[in-house]
Amino acid sequence: MSKGEMVYEGKAKRMFLTDDPGRLVVEYKDSLTAFNAQKVASMEGKGRLNNVISSVIFQYLKDRGVDNHFVRVIDDTHQEVLRVTILPIEVVVRNITAGSICKRLGVKEGLPLPRPLVELYYKDDALGDPIITEDHAVLFGWATQEELDQVKSMALKVNQLLGEMFEQVGVTLVDFKLEFGRTKDGRIILADEISPDTCRLWDKATNDRLDKDRFRNDLGRVLEAYEEIWKRLSEPKEA
Ligand code: C5P
Numbered sequence: 001m002s003k004g005e006m007v008y009e010g011k012a013k014r015m016f017l018t019d020d021p022g023r024l025v026v027e028y029k030d031s032l033t034a035f036n037a038q039k040v041a042s043m044e045g046k047g048r049l050n051n052v053i054s055s056v057i058f059q060y061l062k063d064r065g066v067d068n069h070f071v072r073v074i075d076d077t078h079q080e081v082l083r084v085t086i087l088p089i090e091v092v093v094r095n096i097t098a099g100s101i102c103k104r105l106g107v108k109e110g111l112p113l114p115r116p117l118v119e120l121y122y123k124d125d126a127l128g129d130p131i132i133t134e135d136h137a138v139l140f141g142w143a144t145q146e147e148l149d150q151v152k153s154m155a156l157k158v159n160q161l162l163g164e165m166f167e168q169v170g171v172t173l174v175d176f177k178l179e180f181g182r183t184k185d186g187r188i189i190l191a192d193e194i195s196p197d198t199c200r201l202w203d204k205a206t207n208d209r210l211d212k213d214r215f216r217n218d219l220g221r222v223l224e225a226y227e228e229i230w231k232r233l234s235e236p237k238e239a
Contacts, residue, residue, distance in 0.1 A: 171229070
């Protein structure tokens, strides 16, 4: 698989063409950004950790029926994925209140929600990714209602499966962000990444933050937290 021309560079990843028009190579970078890239840093080894963590998660989800873009790990910082058109919508699922919902609605952090909350945001850096309703997405042509129904049901399935995966390793899945893509033949599949950059993960025993909030809130030991998640996910489990 050759790494051809770069087709996209984001805050944490680069994407490259390959000799197969249906596939791309993703490179995970060491950069960390927060607050819509107002806070930027680079941490050696972060790209490798997110690459391996996201790969293990996408494989786990694929094995359990969540159609997604992951094909294979190439090396420490590269993976092969299916080429899709990303919907301009970020899907956030919350189990416990934290982050922007606390600021927006004035609710306390750490409140368990009676059922998972699914939110949609319009993916637009210049606008700061505003929260939207399904009607906004449909009326402005960002997705069809059928696609949104599918996205929502896939997001809830991912929440259930990921919650179980993290529960087994002593981690509470507080919330996370997903992105979806449209394949050439019009199917909606899960894409992008799932990693400590895109999830809130709290240690069950200590409530320690094991995710990007360590960077956002200057808590220190950022990379150690990502290492800890990788260590727990990659350790062999009891059958
Ligand atoms: O900031 P907020 O509380 O809305 O984030 C909810 C979840 O979505 C968090 O796990 C955060 O890391 C993730 N997120 C993300 N990328 C964004 C916005 C949120 O990964 N652009």
